[in-house]
Amino acid sequence: MTLASSADDAPIKPPSTGKRRRPRWSRSERRNLLLGLAFISPWLIGFLGFKFYPMLASLYYSLTDFKILDAPRWVGLDNYTQMFRDPLFWKSLTNTLYITLFGVPLSVIVALGIALLLNTKGLRGIGIFRTIFFLPVIFPVVAAAIVWLWLLNPPYGLLNQLLGLVGVRGPGWFYDANWAKNGIILMTIWGAGDVVIIYLGALQGVSRSLYEAAELDGAGRLRQFWHVTVPMISPAILFNLITQGIGAFQSFTQAYVVSAGISNSGSAAAIGGTQNSLLFYGLNLYNNAFRYFHMGYASALAWVLFLITLAATFGLFRLSRGRVYYEGEE
Amino acid sequence: MTATSIQSQPAAPGALATVQRARPLALTLSTVGLIVLSVVYLTPFVWMISTSLKTAVQAISAPPTLVPSPWVWANYPDAFVRMNYPRALFNTMMYAVPSVIGTLLSCSLVAYGFAIIKWPGRNIVFVLVLATMMLPDQVTLIPLYVIFAKLGWTNSYLPLILPCFFSSYVGSWSGAFFIFLLRQFYLGIPKDLIDAARMDGSSELRILFQIVMPLSMPALITVCLLTFIDKWNDFSNPLIYIQDQTLFPLARAAQVFQASHKLDWAQSMSAAVLISLPLVILFFFAQRKFIEGITLTGQKG
Numbered sequence: 001m002t003l004a005s006s007a008d009d010a011p012i013k014p015p016s017t018g019k020r021r022r023p024r025w026s027r028s029e030r031r032n033l034l035l036g037l038a039f040i041s042p043w044l045i046g047f048l049g050f051k052f053y054p055m056l057a058s059l060y061y062s063l064t065d066f067k068i069l070d071a072p073r074w075v076g077l078d079n080y081t082q083m084f085r086d087p088l089f090w091k092s093l094t095n096t097l098y099i100t101l102f103g104v105p106l107s108v109i110v111a112l113g114i115a116l117l118l119n120t121k122g123l124r125g126i127g128i129f130r131t132i133f134f135l136p137v138i139f140p141v142v143a144a145a146i147v148w149l150w151l152l153n154p155p156y157g158l159l160n161q162l163l164g165l166v167g168v169r170g171p172g173w174f175y176d177a178n179w180a181k182n183g184i185i186l187m188t189i190w191g192a193g194d195v196v197i198i199y200l201g202a203l204q205g206v207s208r209s210l211y212e213a214a215e216l217d218g219a220g221r222l223r224q225f226w227h228v229t230v231p232m233i234s235p236a237i238l239f240n241l242i243t244q245g246i247g248a249f250q251s252f253t254q255a256y257v258v259s260a261g262i263s264n265s266g267s268a269a270a271i272g273g274t275q276n277s278l279l280f281y282g283l284n285l286y287n288n289a290f291r292y293f294h295m296g297y298a299s300a301l302a303w304v305l306f307l308i309t310l311a312a313t314f315g316l317f318r319l320s321r322g323r324v325y326y327e328g329e330e
Numbered sequence: 331m332t333a334t335s336i337q338s339q340p341a342a343p344g345a346l347a348t349v350q351r352a353r354p355l356a357l358t359l360s361t362v363g364l365i366v367l368s369v370v371y372l373t374p375f376v377w378m379i380s381t382s383l384k385t386a387v388q389a390i391s392a393p394p395t396l397v398p399s400p401w402v403w404a405n406y407p408d409a410f411v412r413m414n415y416p417r418a419l420f421n422t423m424m425y426a427v428p429s430v431i432g433t434l435l436s437c438s439l440v441a442y443g444f445a446i447i448k449w450p451g452r453n454i455v456f457v458l459v460l461a462t463m464m465l466p467d468q469v470t471l472i473p474l475y476v477i478f479a480k481l482g483w484t485n486s487y488l489p490l491i492l493p494c495f496f497s498s499y500v501g502s503w504s505g506a507f508f509i510f511l512l513r514q515f516y517l518g519i520p521k522d523l524i525d526a527a528r529m530d531g532s533s534e535l536r537i538l539f540q541i542v543m544p545l546s547m548p549a550l551i552t553v554c555l556l557t558f559i560d561k562w563n564d565f566s567n568p569l570i571y572i573q574d575q576t577l578f579p580l581a582r583a584a585q586v587f588q589a590s591h592k593l594d595w596a597q598s599m600s601a602a603v604l605i606s607l608p609l610v611i612l613f614f615f616a617q618r619k620f621i622e623g624i625t626l627t628g629q630k631g
């Protein structure tokens with residue numbers, strides 16, 4: 001970029017950039033441009049129709065009062081200011097932050113632990129173990145939510161029954177506003193087999209010789225872990241934190257199935273679990289858009305979600321600068 | 331930089347022997363730990379199957395028993411009929427199969443356009459493709475719903491299938507990710523092969539279908555599997571677009587079944603087994619491909 005602009009300012013053009021000023025492309029270059037555009041045209045059309053236009057439209061809707069049947073009515077920033085006064089917005093935000101701040105680090109750490117065990121030298125049956133930890137990933141989320149609803153049923157579920165056998169009175173899980181989110185976190189940890197696989201791939205990529213060098217320098221197992229393993233797999237850790245974080249922030253299906261599964265009212269009621277303890281951001285957005293048909297307000301919620309994910313992702317990248325090691329980097 | 335210089339240094343032979351010996355204690359501890367964790371991770375599955383074969387009364391009896399008595403196999407046909415399984419399976423397939431075909435076709439074409447054809451500006455446009463991965467589906471959800479509702483396309487899977495044909499996947503993955511994955515694979519195909527075909531006068535489409543795609547089977551199978559499994563499991567998108575019970579996909583049918591049979595855990599578990607069994611079987615056959623795909627997702631980070 002800088003090279004090109006300095007070439008523009010230079011009084012004498014280097015000979016190689018002679019035909020660069022006006023894009024006088026050769027026949028084959030023009031042919032390739034048309035061919036290339038033709039091949040990517042599905043994406044171009046999809047981008048314009050299914051991404052770019054809807055993005056602008058939702059930004060516009062977010063500044064309107066829009067109930068889908070009537071035309072949108074301009075209200076300026078009302079939807080955004082309304083958010084600050086909406087207790088359900090704050091409830092959904094704190095619920096979501098709870099599973100993001102507690103659930104994501106937990107599942108990322110548990111997954112790393114499992115991957116470290118799987119990476120043990122000379123381990124047998126790694127294929128079987130890997131299959132077992134991965135199975136929950138392909139298991140339909142709805143089926144998983146139904147099964148966990150049953151496992152964590154307060155009087156009859158397996159977990160509380162087992163706790164009862166050792167004399168512990170188990171919590172009410174999804175029926176208890178203070179415990180409901182922990183149930184979701186348990187489910188998330190169980191379903192994080194893809195994180196295990198990504199860690200395992202990263203761990204297998206760490207060169208043996210690094211450990212040998214560390215061992216020759218007298219580093220114990222723990223120091224090897226902190227000073228060799230963690231830096232070498234830090235890109236995978238960052239990747240998992242970001243994808244799991246985005247996943248937690250957009251989580252919807254588990255909370256929907258669980259809320260509908262414990263509610264006594266008909267399915268027409270807005271859902272959010274006991275005392276809205278499972279009202280996550282996505283669920284609140286869904287309720288506003290498709291139960292109350294507050295399309296304008298829901299669009300504003302979507303944009304705030306977008307900005308939060310962008311800020312969090314860039315924040316994590318910022319924080320990780322200098323802490324994440326990319327091989328091949330100077 | 332330091333890493334590579336260390337790697338290239340051969341270690342002293344004696345040191346190598348001591349370091350590379352497996353540690354018996356660590357190995358035993360790891361194996362025991364993994365077995366315990368495996369039991370924990372398998373418990374939900376085991377308990378699901380066990381409950382699905384009990385009577386509704388035995389399911390909630392205390393203390394819990396693992397082995398059903400009597401074995402109530404009838405739970406399966408009962409749940410099968412009550413959730414209208416054949417119809418829901420048909421609906422799921424009518425959603426998943428066209429989605430897979432659309433994603434595969436459109437993303438293959440686009441990836442070819444980025445990897446094989448050298449046109450000015452392709453790298454800048456490719457960055458734009460990758461940037462779309464940052465856009466949450468929620469942002470585009472409402473305007474798309476408004477358009478499709480106006481077209482009268484609610485209560486059909488068209489609003490969810492059509493975007494797949496334009497590499498605009500809606501769901502856990504993104505069209506951009508599939509384009510990225512296929513492009514990486516296409517870039518590894520020897521240039522000589524493609525140049526030779528061009529010399530023979532093959533059209534670019536012909537090169538894509540007869541040379542590039544057959545050589546990229548692993549990547550294409552990964553895309554197929556990821557798409558199919560995600561669509562099979564998709565709950566939220568059909569929830570928004572499909573109101574007619576007879577059009578519900580398996581995931582939604584099972585959820586409605588559970589919500590209307592809250593006290594019959596045995597049959598709810600049968601429903602859970604029924605909607606996941608075909609996928610679990612598919613997974614056992616195609617496990618390696620699937621795990622390779624997941625490992626690839628990690629590498630893009």
